[in-house]
Amino acid sequence: MIASLGAKAVQDVVDAGRFGRFTWRAATTSLRCCLVRGTFPLVWNQVNVIGVRSVPVIMITGAFVGMTLAVQAYDQLAGMGLEEHLGVLINIAVVKELGPVLAAVMLAGRVGGALTAELGTMNVTEQIDAVRSMGTDPIRYLVAPRLLACLLLTPILIMYADVMGVIGGALVSFLQLGINSRAYWNFSAAGVELWDVAIGVVKGFFFGGAIATISCYKGFNCKEGAHGVGQACTDAFVASFISILALDFALAVVFKSIYLTFWPIKSLV
């Protein structure tokens, strides 16, 4: 019992070390690839595969977040006679937290799953070994373009989610809840700063990196067979989800301290 726990702990440490080394190699290789023109077509290819097809689901995600927030928050604010402040609440929540996090979770499922399945299948059919056998670094050829594409795309897709969230929240507020649109926008403009939007987008950079490295790592270390690929996809999604939430927390702490060193705290209502 204790021996097996110990063995498991050792295995976890070994895995963490391997993941760390993989991440380091992926990061340094990607940096180097940025300087080489040969990688641009590969990245562009991934941008099309990963990004373009994610736009609709990301927009739907964003819109529903905004709409739901409007419905849920209205009663409380209206009870205090503050319903015209609804815009600040929705828009801050969307651009700072819910837009980035939910968009990233959506991407972890859609993009991360596809990456793990693709690379995992390549691994079990020895295609990754084939890349190595021909003297090409699979990290450079397979991981770097995907990582760069995710780093580039996640912030952009988060902006899509933000825009749709803002629009969705506003539409529900005006059409269903009958809030004065002028007041709604005025309070929003006063409450939401460029800083808030920037935080959301910068988070996307980290989320994208986490999704790509975790998914590629799981694909590269996938076990044999169809079951192995399925397992790797599940593991990759769970790990991506947890790291998105953990990163979100860590970044919130960091950004808050940065903010407070420059500006005083602001009250939203």
Place this chain on the structure above:
Amino acid sequence: MTADFGVCGLERQNDQKEPAGENGAANTQIEVRNLTKKFGRKLVLDNVSVSIDRGKTTVIIGPSGCGKTVLMKHFIVLQRPTAGEVYFDGQRIDHLSERELNRVRTRFGYLFQEGALFDSMSVAENIMFPIKQHFKGVTWRQVEDVVKAKLAMVGLDGFQNYYPANLSGGQRKRVALARAIALNPEVILYDEPTTGLDPIRSDIINELVLKLERDLGVTSVVVTHDMRSAYKVGDRIIMLHNGRIIADGDADHIRDHPHPTVQQFINGQVSEDDLAVLRMSGAVATSQFLPRDFQQ
């Protein structure tokens, strides 16, 4: 089993080694010394030492699962030894970093057992892949000509725009072979090149192996079950069994080898032990367990 190993040890001594111990190094292209490979607790290669002669064709035979593929992957360090060393051209390569290995690996062609074609690419793109990776300045026209020539060598010219999914197993293997020889390698490692091919195609592949050796002085290592092919292409045949080398010599040496396991393998006979197991399980299954298994 232990008796088995005892015999192996003796056999090794009697088996012919390379001539001339002094300039042996110059004739040796690849060498593994005391190679041991474990996956977890499972011992796959047990202290294997072998050297592959330059410009010759070495055939590795042995039953399925005896570690032939694993041994071959060590020749280009696609897998790292648990213990032991791998040398290429007199230089130790098993501890090199992946980046340093990539330079060495371009001098090899590796035909994977299952082909390992990139299924997202067409046949032509598969064969272009190594060329595009290592020759930046070449024109489209030149690459196309190389692809055509390599496909013609394996009898598949005209299949450039097919995808691996639309090819038969044997065709896939031949495309993989065309890809393996795309960079005109000095050493070609063939993992079961004729498995899954009809006899005529097998013979064409055998001829191709011989032709590459004759015309270009390529060093070849061929893993196979196919004794016809082994006798035809092999300058030297090595038999692997339970992760050890139990026979090593030319075709005649293997044909007349006294070791029963070798004789069983090359004649395709089941050993008495295996037969006994088969008979017993058959009897047990029909008389007792089978009906009850089905009832549940």
